[in-house]
Amino acid sequence: MNWFQYVFAGWFVYVALIVFVGGLIWQIVKWRRVAKSRIVMGMFPKPAGLGARSAKMLKDTFFFPWVLDYSKSIWLFAGAFHLAGLLMFVGHLRLIHEFTPLVAWLGASGMDQFAFLTGGAFGIVLTVALIYLLLRRFGTPYKDLSVPEDYLLLILLLLIVTMGNHLRFFGTVHVTDYRDYVMSLLTFKPAFNAAILSSNVPWSLTTHVMLACAFLIYFPFSKLVHSIGAFATNLVRSE
Amino acid sequence: MDDIKVDLELDLKGLLCPLPMVRVSQNISKVPVGGVIRATATDPGSLADIPSWARSTGNEIIKQEQEGSNLIYYIKRIK
Amino acid sequence: MxxxxxxxxxxxxxxxxxxxxxxxxxxxxxxxxxxxxxxxxxxxxxxxxxxxxxxxxxxxxxxxxxxxxxxxxxxxxxxxxxxxxxxxxxxxxxxxxxxxxxxxxxxxxxxxxxxxxxxxxxxxxxxxxxxxxSEILTQLADSAIDKGKNIDLYTGVIREVLKGSEEEMRRIVQDPSAGFVYDKQGADVLYVALAGTHTILPAAIVFHQAGEDWTLSSFEGSNYGYFLGDTVKAKAIAQRIVDEAKTLGVKEIVMSECGHAHRVMRDFYRMWAKEELPAPMVSILSKVDGYIKDGRIKVTPGKITEPVTYHDPCQIGRNFGLFEEPRNVVRATCSDFRDMTPNRQKQWCCGGGGGLVAETEFDDVRLKSGRLKADQIKATGAKILVTPCENCRLQIESLNDHYDLGVRVSAVLDLVVEAIEIKPR
Missing domain, CATH: 1.10.1060 (Fumarate Reductase Iron-sulfur Protein; Chain B, domain 2)
Known part of the structure; x- marks a missing residue:
């Protein structure tokens, strides 16, 4: 690892994780410290009881079914984007620990093939969805509503995904080598092994990690807190 | 009192509250300070609405009368 | 600094x-x-x-x-x-x-x-x-507060003028002793109307026929302080009714067909005043639905034969929760009921809420945005448009002219009075 890689694909990861977790906790504390409203602001018809209300809240949050009334395209792209993003995150966990039950079922090469297909597909879905969401911002009336943050986040994500796609489709490095890198992070001795260093990926891997870290750092202070806020606001709906 | 000089005549018959008051408010600036609007309304709600509007905006009802179901207000612009 | x-x-x-x-x-x-x-x-x-x-x-x-x-x-x-x-x-x-x-x-x-x-x-x-x-909303709120402070100046003249309506009531219910009930200590129901007699007379007839123990509030339910967004003024305006309910010791505050007044009384007053209402607030729509179901009043089924459609005021439907009660009442009176599409919680706003019908500076957007409602009404082919909220009615009257809808705009209680079977005394 050169110094740049050591800083941005190494120690930056720790900074990012600390800021991400700390920032989210801080944001939640900040919300909780504000007094609740005395007023009941739910809309009708609404279910009664916390169980039914929570069920509706989860349905509204994860499936946003009403959006289908007005725009099937935004429902599809937003849904695909979030789902692919979530599954992509799950896929990355393989770098911490191999999904042994899956390997037992598919076999070692089957697992690699499965990872290539799913990771590749999600990468393409994310790219297409991000381009759609970005282009949409340039149309009326979205451009009048948008602020620089909106573009910044989409461009940032698009770059992260593009780098990921490079690693997936053009990289010559295998999963075990990436796992070595993740292990080096977990043992606080960040390093690329020889296979990575001699391959065509150090630059894209470093950029991928660096931008992902920037994303995590920005996350708690941006509109991305909708990932937590949505549960609270959708519960108020049936208050 | 029959010699009140009316600067503007407003027909508010059939309008439901608070519209009679709203119309008076909209039109008061059309008469000069010291000028008078004669407004004819039919909604009994105007019996409270128009005088309390006049008091809270600092204008004056100089005469109020009833002819059948018509409620007639003479409103003088004070400021 | x-x-x-x-x-x-x-x-x-x-x-x-x-x-x-x-x-x-x-x-x-x-x-x-x-x-x-x-x-x-x-x-x-x-x-x-x-x-x-x-x-x-x-x-x-x-x-x-x-x-x-x-x-x-x-x-x-x-x-x-x-x-x-x-x-x-x-x-x-x-x-x-x-x-x-x-x-x-x-x-x-x-x-x-x-x-x-x-x-x-x-x-x-x-x-x-x-x-x-908003200047006009401020004036409306201030005059409502002023009315509250000087109510004694007005009750006499207003009640005098309302005698004509009482006469009409006696003719309809065929009871020479019938009339509006004022200041009745310990009445079951404090009925909060709007300023005009059109919201008092139909309710008085229904209460009389149902044998309800009621009394009429000196104040109107509408609250321009709420539209203005001035919570101090809004509270002062709602306070007039709350104080009256306390003084009279009523069991229920029954709100007339006014959209925002429903929410102001049930939902907002307690936040502004930091106290609960002295008596529960009940919608006149729920009351009348109950009267018909319990047989306390009788309406001739299908009395109104022209096609009728119902507009859900946002403040009574989506924001207050009454969807079926007014529909039950309307259905009981007519033979051809047609719902608009969409309806209930998805109902299009008429475009006149929020005090907009009083704010002439917004006439342009009010009439333009009412096009959606106008199209909905036209599509039903209804001849009578019934809706509780006064703002909705004023707006739809205005759309009626602007978009040439050719409908008769009516309140829910107006239909009830048209279809009611007067009990012989």
């Missing part, structure tokens, strides 16, 4: 004082996806971004971001941060805030259920603090 900085600090403090937890969730959570655009009748009809719900709230968010969040303080440009005393911002805010009918259709379709009208309550406080409150 310079006077300017001082003024800014005061405005920011005011905004902060209005920020409860849910509002902060709303402001932090919106992703500006603009799905709400198709839900707002004003945006759909005009295509003006000013009326896009997320943009309405965005104006407040830009101040909030710049002064009340760490990221916004550090990088205001990233969020297009704005100052609370910015004239351009305040001008836009005025137009969008006082034009909003608070129908909360945008909240219904928002993936995060963000209540734009609530964010605009903050906007209203800011506008009032910068001397930009």
């Amino acid at each position: 310079t006077p300017e900085a001082n003024a800014r600090a005061e405005l920011l403090q005011l905004i902060d004082s209005k920020m409860n937890r849910t509002l902060k969730y709303y402001l932090d959570t919106c992703v500006r996806c603009a799905i709400c655009k198709d839900a707002c009748h004003q945006y759909v009809a005009t295509g003006d971004v000013l009326y896009l719900p997320a943009y309405r709230a965005e104006l407040i968010r830009r101040i909030y971001k710049k002064y009340m969040t760490g990221s916004g303080r550090l990088l205001p440009k990233l969020f297009e941060g704005r100052d609370p005393e910015d004239d351009v911002l305040l001008d836009e805010l005025y137009k969008t805030t006082y034009a909003c009918t608070s129908c909360r259709r945008c909240m219904f379709w928002c993936p995060f259920s963000i209540d734009t009208s609530w964010v605009l309550a903050v906007a209203k406080a800011l506008l009032l603090a910068t001397g930009r409150g």
Whole structure:
């Protein structure tokens, strides 16, 4: 690892994780410290009881079914984007620990093939969805509503995904080598092994990690807190 | 009192509250300070609405009368 | 501090004082996806971004971001941060805030259920603090408060004029002893009408026929302080009725067919006054539905043969929860009931709520945005449009002329009176 890689694909990861977790906790504390409203602001018809209300809240949050009334395209792209993003995150966990039950079922090469297909597909879905969401911002009336943050986040994500796609489709490095890198992070001795260093990926891997870290750092202070806020606001709906 | 000089005549018959008051408010600036609007309304709600509007905006009802179901207000612009 | 900085600090403090937890969730959570655009009748009809719900709230968010969040303080440009005393911002805010009918259709379709009208309550406080409150709404609120202070001046003349309506009531119910009931100590029901007799007479007939123990409030349910966004004035206006209910010791406060008055009494008063109502608030619509079901009044089924459609006022349907009660009543009176599409919680706002029918400066957007409702009404082929809310009725009357709908606009109780079978004495 050169110094740049050591800083941005190494120690930056720790900074990012600390800021991400700390920032989210801080944001939640900040919300909780504000007094609740005395007023009941739910809309009708609404279910009664916390169980039914929570069920509706989860349905509204994860499936946003009403959006289908007005725009099937935004429902599809937003849904695909979030789902692919979530599954992509799950896929990355393989770098911490191999999904042994899956390997037992598919076999070692089957697992690699499965990872290539799913990771590749999600990468393409994310790219297409991000381009759609970005282009949409340039149309009326979205451009009048948008602020620089909106573009910044989409461009940032698009770059992260593009780098990921490079690693997936053009990289010559295998999963075990990436796992070595993740292990080096977990043992606080960040390093690329020889296979990575001699391959065509150090630059894209470093950029991928660096931008992902920037994303995590920005996350708690941006509109991305909708990932937590949505549960609270959708519960108020049936208050 | 029959010699009140009316600067503007407003027909508010059939309008439901608070519209009679709203119309008076909209039109008061059309008469000069010291000028008078004669407004004819039919909604009994105007019996409270128009005088309390006049008091809270600092204008004056100089005469109020009833002819059948018509409620007639003479409103003088004070400021 | 310079006077300017001082003024800014005061405005920011005011905004902060209005920020409860849910509002902060709303402001932090919106992703500006603009799905709400198709839900707002004003945006759909005009295509003006000013009326896009997320943009309405965005104006407040830009101040909030710049002064009340760490990221916004550090990088205001990233969020297009704005100052609370910015004239351009305040001008836009005025137009969008006082034009909003608070129908909360945008909240219904928002993936995060963000209540734009609530964010605009903050906007209203800011506008009032910068001397930009709606002039006509201020006058309406002030005169209602003044009426409360001097009610003794008016009750005599008003009751005198209402004698004509009492005469009509006696003719309809064929009971020479019938009349409006005033100041009745310990009555079961305090009926809160609107200023005009058109909201008193039908209810009086229904109460008489149902044998209800009622008394008429000296005050009207409508609350222009609420539309204005001045919670002190709004509370003072609602307080008149609450005090009356306390003095008379009634068991129920029955609200006439007025949309926002329903919510003001049931939902908002307790927040403004920090106390509960002295008696539960019940809608006249629920009362009448109950009377018919219990056989306390009888209506001739199918008495009205012309096609009838029902408009759900936003403040009675989506925002208060009465969908079926008024429909039951309407259905009981007519033989050809036709619902609009969409209806109930998805109903299009008529375009006249939020005090808009009194604010002539917004006539243009009010009439344009009413096109959606007008098209809905036309599509039913109905000849009678029935709706409880007075603002809705005034607006639909106005759409009736503007879009040539050719419908008769009626309140729910008007239909009941048309179809009621008068009990022989």
